[in-house]
Amino acid sequence: MNRRIGEWRAEAETLRIQRPRNILFLCVANSARSQIAEGIARSLAPPGVKVSSAGSFPASVRPQAIRVLEEIGIDISGHRSKGMESIDAGSVDAVITLCAEEVCPVFPGKPVRIHWGLPDPAAVTGTEEARLNAFRSVRDELLIRLKVLFGHGEETAVKRPRAIAIVGNSGAGKTTLLEGLIPALKRKGLRVGAVK
Template sequence: MTETWREEAERLRASAPRHVLFLCVANSARSQLAEGIARARAPAGVRISSAGSQPGTLNPFAVKALAEVGIDSSGQFSKSVSEIPAGDVDAVITLCAEEVCPAWLGKATRLHWGLPDPAAAGATDAERLQAFRQVRDELRRRLAVVFPQPDASLVHIEVASPGDLPAIRALLERLHLPAADVSGAGQTFFVARSGDELVGAVALERHGEDALLRSLAVAPRLQSTGLGKALYLQALAEAGRTGTRALYLLTTTAAPWFEEAGFRRIDRASAPAVVAGSEEFRALCPASAVCMELVIGG
């Protein structure tokens, strides 16, 4: 009896693969969608790749469809299956439906999820984007079984130890957040753990009676679960406990979220001089970042 995709996905999850490769012909649409989604969901340490037998270029509709669900595909590009070391892959998922998928000669668990090519669908941009969304959502449904999302209520938040700093830097770099000055003076980090895995972080960086709220980061698969808010509230409680007058932050993407939390936008030049002299203000965050303030003490 042929396995259903769910049975295959559960079998793959049980095998705990360390490198999953997605294959199609052009490596421009389906396999790129799968790579982006799997990267966002897979635990740290699991490698995700995609490739094709006749690689083209990353389809802009794939980029847009991923961005709609909060997945950054800026590091993805089309590549040939010949560029992937055969001995390093332990699971291969082929995605072609209309074409003959590239063969994989290495030793690996093989699954075939034939899905329609969204690049060949529709006559208008709106119709093509909708086709990409449909394939994206089907891949999200299947990969949620392979890489299940931990229950955010089971995640434990605690003060970071010096041994956590490499994992904190790795998480920040993965999310394109400043990491070069992690472990600087006056920083108190809190981390969130799912089992042994570090899945979130936030820090207070003290500057006199004020503090910089920084490095609020959540692993992609746990975003939109409330973990970011829990980390922020932990930092806010610490700020109140230590008599902090006001919190300041810089953000390029999350200003609306922080406004809902009570922060207000301010001119960057009006931040206290000691805060403005921090590495994050001086060098690490772009001039386009929004500066925000929350007064919490007298």
């Protein structure tokens, strides 16, 4: 995904300098990439910047998109897929398209246009873990790019543990604490195990 790293970084920095007030993320289904981008952008955008997403053929928001954002503390469970016709074209001053293999929709008007072609994680088949990893990969790439866009530093990776080992002697207080903590960690997608 980073093969055009210099190109997208330059586009993001150029857009940041222009200080858009209304950013639209656009893809075909508005079910995965653009929803993830909208969720992350809303968490990073400065006050007064409106962020939205839409698609040319909207479908349901993918549960994997909701889950991988939940893992980093962003809640999009209330998001719904929207069609392009629901967006006021005159108010949008920047459009970021996220399609890779598909033909990206063309948004009317004269907004600044940037294309970040990312693979569709919904197209990945296999185990649920493999599918979630595809969504995580897109999430992490968008997080990097959007941090650059909104001036939040130049982190090149999301530092998130994949597993936690619990080490130590057992005791009544520790056992009770761990019994409550382990299910919450597992819901966040972490593998948890005890080491003796």
